[in-house]
Amino acid sequence: MNPYFNLKTRHSEVPRRVYARLDNVESLGGADTVLFSYEAVNADWEGFEGDGLFPLDLGAGVISRRRRGSNADQNDPKFRRILWKHYDRFPFYGVEITAWGQEIRFLLDLGYSWLEMLLEPTDEKDAQIQVYSGLFAKPAAAKFIWPPRRSKHSRALAATFNMSAHPNARPAQIQKVFKGRVGPESLGICDVGQGNANVVLDGNGQPLFYFDLGCGVKGNAPTTPKPLSFCLCGDPPIILSHWDADHWAGAVIDPRALHRTWIAPRQRLSGPHQVALGANILSHGGRLLLVPTPTVPRAPLSISLGSTSVLYLQRATGKDKNGSGLVLTVAQKRLDRAWLLTGDADYAYIHTMPHSSLAGLVVPHHGADMKSATPAPAPPKMKNKPDYCRLAYSFGPGNKNGRTSISHPTTSAVTRHNTVGWDHGNWVKTGNTPGTVLAGGDVRATASNPSPHLNGIIVGWNKPPSPRAICPKCKIPMKLVQT
Numbered sequence: 001m002n003p004y005f006n007l008k009t010r011h012s013e014v015p016r017r018v019y020a021r022l023d024n025v026e027s028l029g030g031a032d033t034v035l036f037s038y039e040a041v042n043a044d045w046e047g048f049e050g051d052g053l054f055p056l057d058l059g060a061g062v063i064s065r066r067r068r069g070s071n072a073d074q075n076d077p078k079f080r081r082i083l084w085k086h087y088d089r090f091p092f093y094g095v096e097i098t099a100w101g102q103e104i105r106f107l108l109d110l111g112y113s114w115l116e117m118l119l120e121p122t123d124e125k126d127a128q129i130q131v132y133s134g135l136f137a138k139p140a141a142a143k144f145i146w147p148p149r150r151s152k153h154s155r156a157l158a159a160t161f162n163m164s165a166h167p168n169a170r171p172a173q174i175q176k177v178f179k180g181r182v183g184p185e186s187l188g189i190c191d192v193g194q195g196n197a198n199v200v201l202d203g204n205g206q207p208l209f210y211f212d213l214g215c216g217v218k219g220n221a222p223t224t225p226k227p228l229s230f231c232l233c234g235d236p237p238i239i240l241s242h243w244d245a246d247h248w249a250g251a252v253i254d255p256r257a258l259h260r261t262w263i264a265p266r267q268r269l270s271g272p273h274q275v276a277l278g279a280n281i282l283s284h285g286g287r288l289l290l291v292p293t294p295t296v297p298r299a300p301l302s303i304s305l306g307s308t309s310v311l312y313l314q315r316a317t318g319k320d321k322n323g324s325g326l327v328l329t330v331a332q333k334r335l336d337r338a339w340l341l342t343g344d345a346d347y348a349y350i351h352t353m354p355h356s357s358l359a360g361l362v363v364p365h366h367g368a369d370m371k372s373a374t375p376a377p378a379p380p381k382m383k384n385k386p387d388y389c390r391l392a393y394s395f396g397p398g399n400k401n402g403r404t405s406i407s408h409p410t411t412s413a414v415t416r417h418n419t420v421g422w423d424h425g426n427w428v429k430t431g432n433t434p435g436t437v438l439a440g441g442d443v444r445a446t447a448s449n450p451s452p453h454l455n456g457i458i459v460g461w462n463k464p465p466s467p468r469a470i471c472p473k474c475k476i477p478m479k480l481v482q483t
Contacts, residue, residue, distance in 0.1 A: 001088060001252070001255070001280055002088045002090060002276050002280075003091075003133075004090075004092035004093070004094075004134050004273065005134070005249075005252045005280075006134060007136055007253065009134030009136065009137050010136070010138060011133065011137060011140075012131055012132050012133040012138060013140055014119050014120065014121045014142045015042045015043075015044070015091070015093060015119065016044065016118065016120070017042070017044055017118050018042060018093055018095065018116075018117050019041050019043045019114055019115070019151055019153070019157055020040035020041075020095055020116075020117050020148070021113075021114050021115070022036060022037075022038055022107075022110075022115075023273075023321070024036075024244060024320075025037075025108075026401060027371060028098070028401050032100060032101070033099070033100055034098075034100075035097070035401055035402035036096070036097045036098075037094070037095075038094070038096070038097070038117075039092070039094065039271035039272050039274075040092065040094065040095045041090050041091060041092055041272050045091050047090070053086055054086075054156075054160045056153040056156040056157065057156075059155070060155040061159075087280070090276065092272055092276070093133060094132035094218055095117065095129065095131055095132075095142075096129070096139075096218070096219070096402060097128060097129050098128045099128070106147070107148070110148060110150065113150045113151075113154055114150070114153070114154040115148040116149055116150075116151040117144065117148045118144065118146055119131065119142045119145065120142065120143060121140060121141065123141070124141060124143065127142065127143060128143075129141065129142040129143060130142070130218075130219065130402075132218050135217045135218060135221070135252065136217065136224075139218070139219060161274075161275045163266060163274070163278060163290065166266075166288055167290070168266060168290055169263070169290055169291060169292075173289055174289055174301060174313070175301070175303050175304075177237050177261050177263065177289070178208075178209070178237070178304075178305060178311065181202075182202070182305050182306030183203055183305070183309065184200045184201070184208055184305055184309050184330055184332070185201060185202055185460070185461075186205075186458050186459060186460050186465040186468070187199075187339045187458070187459040188200075188201060188459075188468065188480040189362060189394055189444075189456055189459070190456045190478075190479075190480070191225060191394075191453055192215040192224060192225070192394070192396075193220065193221075193224035193396035193397075193399075194216040194217075194220035194223040194224075194395055194396030194399040195215040195220075195224070195246035195247060195250065195396070196212040196214045196241070196247050196343065196362075196394050197210060197211075197212050197213050197214050197215070197247075198212060198341050198362060198394075199230075199236075199478075201458075201468065205468045205471065205472060205478075206233050206234050206473065207230075207231055207232070207233065207234060208236060209236045209237045210236055210237075210238045210239065211238075211239045211241065211328055211343075212239070212240060212248070213230065213238050213247070213248055214248055214249055215228055215246065215249050215250045215253060216246065216396045217245045217246050219400060219401075219402075220396055220400065222398075223397055223447070224253070225453050229253075229476050230254050231473075231476045231478055232260070232474075233473045233474050235260060236260065237260060238262050239262075239263045239264075239313070239326060239328060240262055240265070240326070241326050241342075241345070242265060242267065242322060242324070242325030242326070242345075243264065243265075243271070243277075244321060244322070244344060247343065247344070248277060255284065258284035258286050259285050260286050260287075261286065262287065263289045263291065263326070264290055264326070265291050265315060265324065265325050266291060267293070267321055267324055267325070293324065294315060297317050300313055300314035300329065301313045301314070305330075308332060308334045309331065309333065310330075310333065311328060311330055311331075312352065313327075314327050314328075314329075314351060315327075316343075316345035316349040316351075317351055318346065318349040321344075322344035322345060322346075322365065323344075323346060324345075324349075325343045327343065327350050328341040329354045331355075332356070332359075333356075335462055336356045337358075337359040337462060338355075338358055339358070339359060339361070339459065340354055340358060340360070340361045340362070341362050342362055343364070346365075346370045346372045346374065347370075347372065347375070347376055348372045348374035353377060354377070357387065357389075358378075358379060358389055359380075359388065359390070359462065360390050361376075361377060361389075361390075361391050361392070361422075362394065363391060363393050363394075363413060363417065366395040366399075367393045367410055367413040367414065368408055368409075368413060369410040369412040369413060375416070376417045376422070378420040379391070379420075379422050379442060381421070387462075388463055388464070389422075389442055390442060390443075390444055390457070391422045391424075391443050392443075393443065393445040394446050395407075395409060395445065395446065395447055395449075396446075397449060397450060397452055397453055398449060398450040399449070407435070409435045409445070410434070414427055414434040422441075422442050422443065423441030423442040424439050424441055424442070424443050425438075425439045425441030425442075425443060427439045427443065435447075435448060435449045436450075444482045444483075445457075454482060455479040455480075455481045456479045456482065458480040458481070458482065458483055465483065466483075467481040467483060468480040
């Protein structure tokens with residue numbers, strides 16, 4: 001596994017020069033402060049030289065041929081070994097820039113181009129640039145020697161880091177993954193810190209499948225509970241909403257998950273860490289099924305789970321990584337109830353909302369300010385009295401974003417959901433800050449700010465299910481105790 005994914009990589013260094021590609025942009029407390037996150041690789045790595053694995057000066061064509069090999073097939077063990085050999089060698093980094101004023105426009109104009117950054121360490125307090133040598137490492141403060149610029153090797157870097165080696169999955173392939181999986185009885189929202197991991201359980205409390213398998217990373221790595229492991233009884237497949245690390249990094253901590261079948265969106269904005277994770281899934285014996293991006297919004301893919309339940313899997317319609325991921329509805333036809341799992345996709349980008357009344361809704365992006373005017377889906381109502389329903393917030397205790405004090409959940413997200421009828425209890429009482437006290441009402445959260453962890457949440461169809469503290473078979477703690 002690449003050292004960047006290694007839990008033992010605890011301290012960071014500042015490389016002199018990196019190639020970096022934008023991974024995520026998040027507004028922090030308004031339009032005046034924005035966090036830019038980049039996936040980066042050391043530009044002075046010997047593998048980029050003329051006789052290296054990926055000689056950038058020889059161009060994109062040569063690199064593409066070297067990656068592809070001859071008749072490469074993701075099921076070919078030789079191909080797996082090649083991928084493992086290549087992508088475990090790259091000296092990866094993460095770079096976060098907290099930008100203000102004109103810096104925001106400058107970085108936005110550079111967009112998703114491959115950039116060259118020249119950096120040096122700094123002792124400045126509250127430095128705006130944080131460099132990570134690992135997903136779970138403490139950051140090193142840095143400053144620019146000169147402003148970022150587009151790299152002359154952009155095409156060669158794009159050829160090095162893309163998902164073209166992985167074919168698109170056909171609908172029938174995805175449906176086949178769930179054959180024999182029946183009877184979803186409860187939905188678990190796991191406490192993984194500042195990340196997302198949802199699990200759909202059968203009547204025996206065994207996982208039918210996961211939707212995301214994340215945890216806290218980089219600056220939010222301390223929010224991840226220790227130890228962290230997942231029940232993988234029955235070989236559950238993993239649906240990945242999108243390729244943000246806080247939605248898949250749990251598989252790095254519990255690498256048994258890399259042996260499973262992963263269903264993920266093909267996202268145009270491939271970064272080096274995403275490609276390395278795909279390589280690790282294959283080299284560990286797992287499968288990677290990529291859902292292509294449709295040219296126009298399409299009806300969700302229908303996947304039967306027995307005679308009474310169905311999954312509706314769809315691509316969100318946004319342009320960035322968060323807004324173009326996978327969204328899942330789990331519907332119980334007999335009861336006419338549904339759970340909606342959003343990943344980080346705003347409601348504005350969900351083309352087909354559930355037709356059944358919502359029994360469970362996982363709030364997008366940990367309760368971030370989505371800057372959207374689209375209303376949240378409303379909870380069910382029966383004779384002017386709320387029916388059973390749960391609104392789940394997944395975030396880590398004391399989470400932070402960049403060099404600011406902004407944390408999730410935001411007042412904006414809470415107001416957006418409270419307005420349409422989700423009862424937030426104590427969170428909306430005068431004098432309380434959302435996320436700092438137990439909410440009550442319809443709302444459950446995996447943590448409180450600044451502490452503690454509150455453990456996982458379990459949601460039923462029409463009434464609270466029994467807690468699942470531990471898997472009865474493998475004895476791995478599940479901690480789905482909030483009902």
